[in-house]
Amino acid sequence: GIIINDSIVLVTTIDEYAKDRGVIPSIIDGVADRLRPVMLTTLTTVLGLAPLLFERSQQAQFLKPTVITLVYGLGFGMVLVLLLVPSLIAIQHDLKRRTGALRRALSVPVASVRLAVVGALAAIVAWLAVTMGVTLVTGALPPVFTQALPMLAGPSPMVAALGLYLAGAMLIVLLVLIGAGLTYLVKQRQPAGQP
Secondary structure, eight states: OHHHHHHHHHHHHHHHHHTTSOHHHHHHHHHHHHHHHHHHHHHHHHHHHHHHHHOOSHHHHHHHHHHHHHHHHHHHHHHIIIIIHHHHHHHHHHHHHHHHHHHHHHTOSOHHHHHHHHHHHHHHHHHHIIIIIHHHHHSSOOHHHHHHOGGGOSSOHHHHHHHHHHHHHHHHHHHHHHHHHHHHHHHHHSOTTOO
16 A cells, blocks of 8 residues: 555656656656655654564464565565656656657658658568567578678577667668658759659
8 A cells, every 4th residue: 555655646747747748857856856755654664663673572473474565565666656657657758659650650641751751650660570579489690691691590589580680670761761752852852843
C-alpha cells in the first residue's frame, strides 16, 4: 500500500506540473518535490520494523520472514518509485510523440510521402524478419550474411543480428530521408503552376 500510494502521489504531482510546463521538467520537479515524503514514509516503516528484524527471541523468529519481506520490499519499492516510475512516464511521452509523428506522416495529403512512409515501415519490418527473426528461430545468422561479412560469424549470433538490423534500419531511414529531400528540391525548382 505504501509503494502504491507513493506512486500515485508522484504521478499526480507530475501531472499537475505538466499542465504548466513540459513533461520532462515536470518529471524532474515532481521527483524532487516528492523525494522527501517518499523517503520519510519508507524510512519510518523500515526503522520501525528494524528492532523486530534484529530481535533473537523465539516469538520474533516467527515474524522474521514477514519483517524481512516488508523491509527489503519497501526499500526496493522506494527505488522503483523514484527511478522507474519517472522513467516509464518519460518513455510513454516519447512513444506518444513518435506515434503522433507517424500519424501526421500518414495523413499528409501528398500520396508520394504516404507511400514512402509505408514503404519504409514495410522495409524495416521485413529487414527485422530477415535478420532478427531468422536468427531467433534458427539460432544462427543466415549464411548469406556470414559469407558476405565473415566478422559477423562470432560466438553471439543474436548480437550480430541486432547490429545488422540496426545498421540496415538506419540505412533505410537515411535513404527515405534523402529521397524526400530530393523530391522536395525538385518540387521547389518547378515553376509555379506546373504539377
